[in-house]
Amino acid sequence: MPEPRRADVSAAGGSTSGKHASESGLDLKPSGRVHVPSSLEEALPTEGSVGNAFVDDPVFSCRDVSVFYGEKEAVRKVTLDIGRRQVLAAIGPSGCGKSTFLRCLNRMNDTIPGARVTGTVTLDGQDIYEKRRDVAQLRARIGMVFQKPNPFPKSIYENVAYGPRIHRLTRSRADLDELVCTSLQRAGLWNEVKDRLHTLATGMSGGQQQRLCIARTLAVQPEVILMDEPCSALDPIATAHIEDLIDDLRASLAIVIVTHSMQQAARVSQRTAYFHMGRLIEVGDTDDVFTNPQHRLTEDYITGRFG
Amino acid sequence: MDGQWHGLNGSRLQSMVEGHTARSFDGALSSLHVHVIEIGGLVLDQVREASRAYTEWDAQCAEGVIEREPAVNAYDARLGEEQLTLIARRQPVASDLKAVIAMSRAVAELERIGDHARNLARHLLSIRTAGTHPAAG
Numbered sequence: 001m002p003e004p005r006r007a008d009v010s011a012a013g014g015s016t017s018g019k020h021a022s023e024s025g026l027d028l029k030p031s032g033r034v035h036v037p038s039s040l041e042e043a044l045p046t047e048g049s050v051g052n053a054f055v056d057d058p059v060f061s062c063r064d065v066s067v068f069y070g071e072k073e074a075v076r077k078v079t080l081d082i083g084r085r086q087v088l089a090a091i092g093p094s095g096c097g098k099s100t101f102l103r104c105l106n107r108m109n110d111t112i113p114g115a116r117v118t119g120t121v122t123l124d125g126q127d128i129y130e131k132r133r134d135v136a137q138l139r140a141r142i143g144m145v146f147q148k149p150n151p152f153p154k155s156i157y158e159n160v161a162y163g164p165r166i167h168r169l170t171r172s173r174a175d176l177d178e179l180v181c182t183s184l185q186r187a188g189l190w191n192e193v194k195d196r197l198h199t200l201a202t203g204m205s206g207g208q209q210q211r212l213c214i215a216r217t218l219a220v221q222p223e224v225i226l227m228d229e230p231c232s233a234l235d236p237i238a239t240a241h242i243e244d245l246i247d248d249l250r251a252s253l254a255i256v257i258v259t260h261s262m263q264q265a266a267r268v269s270q271r272t273a274y275f276h277m278g279r280l281i282e283v284g285d286t287d288d289v290f291t292n293p294q295h296r297l298t299e300d301y302i303t304g305r306f307g
Numbered sequence: 308m309d310g311q312w313h314g315l316n317g318s319r320l321q322s323m324v325e326g327h328t329a330r331s332f333d334g335a336l337s338s339l340h341v342h343v344i345e346i347g348g349l350v351l352d353q354v355r356e357a358s359r360a361y362t363e364w365d366a367q368c369a370e371g372v373i374e375r376e377p378a379v380n381a382y383d384a385r386l387g388e389e390q391l392t393l394i395a396r397r398q399p400v401a402s403d404l405k406a407v408i409a410m411s412r413a414v415a416e417l418e419r420i421g422d423h424a425r426n427l428a429r430h431l432l433s434i435r436t437a438g439t440h441p442a443a444g
């Protein structure tokens with residue numbers, strides 16, 4: 001069972017303070033760090049998470065998803081929906097399984113020897129792990145952006161044109177030109193590169209390279225983009241560009257972002273999922289998670305009380 | 308100050324401000340908290356003294372209240388700075404953020420109460436000059 005919500009203990013004591021708190025409509029009571037579990041194991045839910053793991057009309061539905069690397073269970077029974085046209089941030093300490101979970105969503109774990117996924121993951125209601133599934137086609141619907149920008153050592157144009165070419169998304173050169181242009185525009189990069197489309201992508205700044213990787217993903221018109229720490233190699237301005245882009249993109253697609261920056265999770269996401277030792281501990285509206293986290297482990301992590 | 312006054316026992320208080328991985332964050336939060344308790348003590352004294360001045364018709368006591376009032380304001384200003392710095396540098400969330408906001412509100416109220424105590428003292432001095440004891444009607 002998840003640890004029950006901690007009892008609210010009024011810190012203010014006095015009778016007038018209670019009146020003021022309710023008048024202002026702001027609950028400033030601390031969540032009351034009262035119950036101290038005797039061990040970490042006791043604090044971990046054995047099943048399920050607190051908050052709300054479900055959404056109406058999800059793009060992804062994960063049910064009891066576990067991932068093993070050989071004998072080691074790196075992700076344990078995660079049940080979680082991912083909503084359309086919104087950003088879900090996955091946070092948690094290093095090694096808690098965020099990247100492993102993310103890789104379940106586009107079957108990237110298939111490429112890791114010894115990795116095994118159990119449970120079900122559906123995309124638009126269809127099981128992505130069913131036998132006959134065309135994995136290449138699946139991955140075209142799900143873009144992925146990594147921590148380190150990884151453009152091909154080719155021109156900017158060729159980087160964006162690559163996906164549409166192999167998936168045969170366009171019929172003419174003019175179509176392809178247009179798709180490259182709109183993808184770069186959607187990635188907020190067009191104005192910076194329109195005069196040097198045929199120069200090497202590796203000559204761009206890190207932030208530009210990361211937006212190019214997003215443009216490259218957008219060119220195959222995915223429904224979802226998975227981002228694994230997309231800003232951790234970028235400066236604050238390049239980070240702000242990416243965050244702004246994420247905010248624009250969620251008008252048309254779903255984004256799952258793994259981040260070590262709690263501030264970034266708070267800034268860009270509508271829902272936040274907190275992972276701990278392979279378990280999904282808490283998931284809920286970002287507004288709630290950062291003001292009223294329900295699980296003690298979530299609160300300890302976001303307030304920097306960890307280890 | 309005694310535990311009664313601020314309504315928090317020691318261990319709850321500790322758990323409210325302590326336990327951060329970065330221990331300097333604990334230090335910043337507890338220093339803020341100590342200063343809130345100090346301004347609380349100061350204001351409590353001001354209120355006590357102001358009412359004593361009133362009931363005992365004591366001009367000297369009222370003057371003391373008026374003299375100490377700038378100290379309350381100075382405390383308030385210093386706490387404002389301390390809160391801003393803490394928010395800017397630590398970006399507190401969840402219970403930490405609530406603690407900082409609650410302390411900020413408490414200080415604003417305490418400062419206001421301090422003003423009232425001073426007004427009471429001033430009033431006493433003016434009616435005393437006029438020569439009418441309030442109890443005499």
Ligand SMILES: Nc1ncnc2c1ncn2[C@@H]1O[C@H](COP(=O)(O)OP(=O)(O)OP(=O)(O)O)[C@@H](O)[C@H]1O
Nearest residue numbers: 069072074092093094095096097098099100101112
């Ligand atoms: N290819 C692999 N083979 C074996 N074990 C792995 C592999 N990849 C990850 N693990 C293990 O699985 C667990 C979860 O790792 P994962 O990379 O998903 O964590 P994470 O939350 O993304 O961490 P970080 O924040 O450091 O990126 C860790 O204990 C890790 O050592």
Ligand SMILES: [Mg+2]
Nearest residue numbers: 098099100228
């Ligand atoms: Mg990772």
